[in-house]
Amino acid sequence: MTKTMAMEKMLNKADLAAWMGKLETHQLFAPMLEDEGVWNYAPVVKAADVALDQPNTVRPPKDFVFPQRETLYRFEQVRGEAPVLTETLPDPQPSVVFGVRPCDSRGLVRQDIVFTKEFDDPYFQGRRAKTIFVGQACKVPPSPNCFCNSVGGSPSSEDGLDLLMTELDGKYHVKAVTQRGADLLAKGGALFKEASASDKAAVAKAHESAKAHPQRPIKELGKVAGALKQNFDSKAWDEMAKACIGCGICTFLCPTCHCFDINDEVTCSSPCKGERVRTWDTCQFPDFTMHTSGHNPRETLGSRLRQRVCHKFQYFTENHDMPQCTGCGRCISLCPVGIDIVSVVERLGQP
Amino acid sequence: MANVQETAKDEPGFEPKIVAFLCKWCSSAGSDLAGVSRLQYPSNAVPITIMCSGSMSPMFVLSAFNKGADGVLVSGCHPGDCHYLKGNFYARRKIYLVQKLLQFIGLENDRFRMSWVSAAEGVKFAGVVDEFVKDVKKLGPQTRLKAKR
Amino acid sequence: MSHNAYLPKLGRIAAIKDEVPGNRAIKTYQIEFVSGDGFEHDCGQCAMISVFGKGESMISIASAPHVTGYKQFSIMKTGRVTTALHDLNVGDIVGVRGPYGNKFPVKDWKGKNLVFIGGGVGLAPIWPVIQTALHHKGSYGKVSVFYGGRTSRDLMYKADLDKMREQADIHLSVDAKEDGWKEFVGFVPSNVKDKAPSPDNAIAITCGPPIMIKFVIQNLKELGFTDDNIYTTIENKMKCGIGKCGRCNVGKDYVCVNGPVYSWAALKELPPEY
Amino acid sequence: MIDVAAIKAHAKALLEKGTVRAVIGYRNSTAGLLAEPFVFTGPESVDDLIYGPSCVQNLALYLVNDKKERAHHKSDDARPVAVVAKGCDARAITVLLQEKHFLREAIHVIGVSCEGTGVVDTKKLARKLGGKHAVEIDFDGGEAFAVTTADGVQSLPAAEIMAERCLECRGAHPQLADIAFGEAKTDRALHTPFQAVKHKMKEEQDNRWSFWARQFDRCLRCYACRSVCPMCYCEECVVDSIQFAVLPDTTAEEKANRIKWIERSPNRSESAMYHMVRAIHLAGRCIDCAECERVCPVNIPLRLLNTRLEMEAFETFDYNPGSDMNAPTLTSSFKDTDPNSFIR
Amino acid sequence: MTKRTGVFVCHCGNNIAATVDVARVAKEMGEVEGVIFSKDYVYMCSDPGQSTMANAIKDNKLDSVVVSCCSPTLHEKTFRDVTEEGGELNPYRCEIANIREQCAWVHKEKPKATEKALKITRAAIKRVQNNQSLTPIGVPVTRRVMVIGGGVAGIQAALDLANAGLQVVLVEKNPTVGGHMIQLSETFPTLDCSQCILSPKMVEVSKNKNIKLLTQAEVQEVSGFVGNFKVKVRQKAIYVDPEKCKICDDCAKVCPTVVPNEYDLNLTPRRAIFIPYAQAIPATYTLDESACLGLNPVVCGKCADVCEADAINYDMRPKTIVEEVGAIVVATGFDLYGKENLGEYGMGKYADVLDGLQFERLCSASGPTGGHVLRPSDHKEPKNVVFIQCAGSRDPESHCAYCSKICCMYTAKHATLYKHHVPDGQAYVFYIDIRSGGKGYEEFVQRSMERDEVMYLRGRVSKVYENNGSMIVKGVDTISGKNVEIEADMVVLALAMQPSKGTADVAKTLKIGRDKDGFLAEAHPKLRPVESVTAGIFLAGAAQAPKDIPETVCQASAAASKVIQLLSKDELMHSPAIAKVRLSHCTGCEMCVQACPYGAISLSGPNAKASVNDVLCEGCGTCQAVCLRAAIDVKNITQMQVHDMINACLGV
């Protein structure tokens, strides 16, 4: 997204609802508490339900641009004849996602890279173009496992966002990062006041102190890739993966993970009708790389843990000069058995 | 019953799709007898003949609902009459469990039924189907487990 | 529509030839594009073939770039899609998208002797290179082809290979003794060692089962071939073919984009996860 | 009180003498309060072994994984593997033995009684502590846990922060054990078993459906629930394989004819099918370790679902999974007196 | 998957065509994937219909066919034969879609019936397209038979088999064949002498070249399957060479130990070396190891000393004999319900309370009293004898729930015999009701009531007790409603029949089922009453249910004829539609092994995976539904096929 001149405004907390009210051209989403005690993005029905200062959502906002299931196209084929293929590019209603944490928006930046390099991905791009991400700067780490600072981010990073909101007693400081963010701001009209110098100073201070909040450290990020390469054959991979149950939590819910599977879902066998569908997949599942012959280049849990960590901290870095991890800590907090990417990097990714 | 308020479901033109799994030796033979006796019953239940009710995998039931069946019927030999000695006893236990589970997740009770029909019970077979179709008709189309396709 | 990389073009099966019978049967398909808007490809590239309702499979394009009008694929029956492909008849329509992957640097090899070493269905990916070399006679040095299978029934392109004997050295082999077999008996790597092609001004191109490739490379190196004069292709599981689904990722490479063709020198740099 | 030092000493002795090839137990995790399952292979490594209310995971799973790994590495070390087992873990091992997954002599069970308590439920604990983070939790004699937060150590009644399954546990002392630590307390105050299930059963069917439909809608199909389940040790799951079972002589047709009972799309219908098949497959095998429910990242109440048929097993068929390694399994047996009246 | 399916839709004259639009079915089925030929015809089963089908298969190179017609029970065989003979295609590539009995005949509305016929046919197409070609499994058979139990049932079966030219091994656990029948005096309803009719048969057994008799022997282990069983038999040592024994009784005379004689139900003594009775077969003395003073080392040795024939050999040892047979007949007979269970009737307490068999011995000329009915206690002639029927039978609360079937008859016989022996005595019979179904049976009972003036009292006896040295039988006469007390000199109980002691073990060894009462279970109560659930094992006599001699003999001959039928060919043909394990998916959990009704599965191989015995498997699919991982499937009705059929039925 094109960067625009910094535009900084103030919004009374109480006016958030009013601003949202003016955005009826867009569908609004924000973190909300589901019945089962899980925070997730949900459509805003009542602005009062919106709670921006809560723990981060379980599902990252990548859902909005890379949903877990996407129909690529429909097919219909009478035996022996040419099939009719119907392209089903997404045409979503424009939407605004509130409450996006900086780590998650930085995840979007990584998704952008994947879905535009070499070949364009029209499904991703179609959704990306229609979705505005409004960030929420963290004042304290929302989880004990946050480590955004260690991976080149910060609790107030603007990467991948259109707007960044920072809470300052009773008010929000709202900064437009992109033009479409600015446009969204503009819709609020008079609800927004220009940020004063002192507001700006207060925000800077808030960002500063959030950044200073202790987090889990990865010491020498610049040397991680090299060290991982060195340690490719280490026995420690197997040892550290001992507890891993090979589920997909760490990867499904990672804001940067982008792997998927493509399958045909048949709704009628004669004539053959159905959809070609892509769904999230994960390198942690054994069949991910398994050939039909049964040969599997990454058969063990250890080799799959290595793939996850090395892909994030070595391969992606080698290609794009940034780790494919934004330090949200989800994979640590949600892993059922305590596999901890920070410890792994500490152990095998340090010179 | 919760369905009372939902009688609107009882659409006039609704013809339920029912899969009837019949064991080859008793119930399928029973249905043959119903045929030979020219008994009339609704055409909604499409029979699939399996070797024995004992070979009735729970997957078949669940899959039929997933594929859009409005009702599923399983029918086998009376206890003690199994052509394969005791296949139907295994079936009874398994089907019981499946039924309890379906009820628990909230599928309407009347959508899944098991019956014992012997080769001599043509009349019973026709009756079982007749009643089942009536009961399922009352419920309307099955939407809960059906895949959106 | 054309920019949607996931959407296949339609191809009609113009011809089917049974190459190898049995449990792991191989058939060769000539597929022509239905509406003429096909694509051009280079040696070593692949295409995703779709059987709608079953799925897609990545298959090497086995015809040479100079062959126009159809693309050739030799497909081994092994799973859902390939079995469905084997069930198709001439005239049936499949989806084709591509071309994907890098290519053999054929142009750089002008004037060199080319040693091809294939096993089983692994002859297919290198076949276009062989065809190209023979097509541009004079541009390349001596062409020799080593090819083997478990039995003589497992060898594909037999008639073509026989025809080729005037232009190239053909060394066939079968794994075990067999009535009427006059050529080499033993594994392909042993045949290579036995015939000992000279590494001078030569490029070796090999493709086949992983275990075969391993020993072929070992033997080639003993013969004096250097790492950057040995080429091979690797097969990793693929779904999208365009570097997004993450499946074929090995080290920093996505095989569907950065591969499948590798010099041994380059391949050694990747983690051994193929 | 459980004497952790004694467990350690026993584990160490086993490894020193070489009577076992490894000890599966717990160690501290860097990721949070809960322990991390670990496979100890050297006597020195046992220094890291811990035992306490944070040891929630069912280690029977790691026996299953160990078997897979040994197959992969073609290991021929025939010595048994030792495993630390709570009551529920031991029940799981019993089911695995019943299903001939390993030989009894291949496993050395280090039983640990839960005595009067059990393991912690971190969600309950978090609620109890309000905003504070617990960094450590330990038994505190009798029926309390000692919880350490930034503010120091406090003693909390275990009953308030214990996992629900522990509150209902009918076998807190491992029945299957080569050596057992802790005493078999019989006077535990129990919650009525199957309370939640029975409560749910009283609801209107339509409400029950809307409840479950919402759960199925939320499922990610990350399969953590299945991956963590020691009973889901199949080479390839019938529901949706994330692993294929292939042998060298598996034919192309066999591979091509894998039945797709459900699609990979995380839809309501497909997820419902997945969870129901799993519940059916667990009938008479689920030993209520509640791990599936714990690991679910979106808090789907899987224990509620899976104990529904456990209740049937127990109450209708008088079958108690994990109590007898020599009995036939629930669905591969029957009684003449099984319910019949539901059949028309 | 097959690619060239043919569909043949039958009109069945108007039977189908009246309600099903057969032309539409044929047309729409022609459009189904993989179907290349589809046709309707007025009578598929007629000669022209069959040749149309055969030609179509050949001309179109069809690789699978569906005939949409009547029930497969009628014409599956016809069309499979056409497929094979005319079409030169494997018969298992043909499936029937039943659109007559299950569709046309039970529905009236043509559009609806047609819809259903389409679904049924489509499902059959889906199924047949994944059918495999199968060939019946041929199993070479061993033309030998083992008969277990040498009562009248075993004897009859053995003789029938031997006379049909089959080799028979007759295994009897006692020292002689004959079973219980040889203990009877006369038999109802004709009162002919039991020994007189059985002895010749016993002799025939010993003379028949085709019969190998193994007495004092029991079956230990059985392996194999129909046509090819291997049976391990253990035979006790009898320490006497039957070839040499002259049956002179010299040895018994010198034997110092005396034990009760089982043959006479312990009413007489015998020695440690003995012959059960003069007509015993094999005709030889036997040394009863357990009664002998000692053989190792020899303690007394008197018998050997006196035996002039030198027949006694103390060095004999038990033998294990392995017999290979193609079929087994089990005829292990019955025992009487234990007297210890009937304390209320004084059984075991009072010497003069007898069971039926003991009474038979008292009446028998070869019996302990030489054919005089005398009280065991004082050898006096009893003047008042009470017979109690249903002693232990028909009493689900405390004893056996079932009716022992023959007691009514033999009690009438006993009462009659008693009256013949003691004409001035009085016989009383307590009964619940009289069951006398059988040729001449009712007349027999009537005769005993009328001619022999037996007093029949309807009611149960509550107690038998002693009072001043005499036995009092206390009961109710439910007809008069009065309590009755009878002073009896002798009480005879018609004890329930139960399976003989060894039956449970034999059933276990042979892996055949037993019913809830412990009798051997027949494969089907009506249609396969002489077959066990395991192919190749047959049942005869009282081991299967209480029965009298005629019924026993009937069943024995029936079993023999079943065996003869089975072994009449060199090869047995077994249906090939059996279970097959996908080794890749099997984890060896043994659930299928537990569930298979035929014991056809066992774990085998390095990783202990399921393996199906092709011959034992009946293809029921119980295993398929039990296996969690779909690792086992029945050929040609696999889960995949049912899955496809479900889809077809639902239009997916």
Ligand SMILES: Cc1cc2nc3c(=O)[nH]c(=O)nc-3n(C[C@H](O)[C@H](O)[C@H](O)COP(=O)(O)OP(=O)(O)OC[C@H]3O[C@@H](n4cnc5c(N)ncnc54)[C@H](O)[C@@H]3O)c2cc1C
């Ligand atoms: C670059 C490349 C070139 C290839 N060239 C040829 C060729 O010329 N001829 C030929 O016969 N085969 C070739 N293959 C292998 C072929 O792609 C697989 O055999 C085929 O995809 C198996 O699909 P299936 O649906 O039959 O198997 P299934 O097991 O039913 O399918 C499972 C999925 O796994 C994937 N998959 C399984 N095994 C492989 C594999 N070895 N490689 C890639 N994906 C796999 C498929 O995408 C499929 O979607 C090539 C593979 C690659 C990567």
Ligand SMILES: Cc1cc2nc3c(=O)[nH]c(=O)nc-3n(C[C@H](O)[C@H](O)[C@H](O)COP(=O)(O)OP(=O)(O)OC[C@H]3O[C@@H](n4cnc5c(N)ncnc54)[C@H](O)[C@@H]3O)c2cc1C
């Ligand atoms: C008191 C009484 C009176 C009767 N009167 C009449 C009558 O008048 N008329 C009539 O028709 N019927 C009568 N019956 C019934 C008749 O006795 C039976 O029908 C008949 O004896 C059944 O024959 P069987 O061969 O089946 O059993 P059995 O006679 O019991 O013979 C079984 C044989 O098998 C042998 N055996 C048992 N177990 C084994 C083993 N494990 N291995 C090897 N051998 C074994 C036994 O030693 C025995 O020799 C009477 C029965 C009773 C009790």
Ligand code: SF4
């Ligand atoms: S790898 Fe883990 S911490 Fe990093 S972005 Fe992904 S989920 Fe967050």
Ligand code: SF4
């Ligand atoms: S690391 Fe944790 S979350 Fe990831 S696959 Fe392993 S167990 Fe699951």
Ligand code: SF4
């Ligand atoms: S763990 Fe939860 S989200 Fe994951 S598959 Fe199981 S129920 Fe679904």
Ligand code: SF4
């Ligand atoms: S759900 Fe069933 S088939 Fe799947 S892994 Fe679990 S037990 Fe196996």
Ligand code: SF4
């Ligand atoms: S039930 Fe299935 S997995 Fe278990 S032993 Fe039988 S075939 Fe194998």
Ligand code: SF4
């Ligand atoms: S099909 Fe029936 S008889 Fe055959 S192995 Fe399976 S359960 Fe046994």
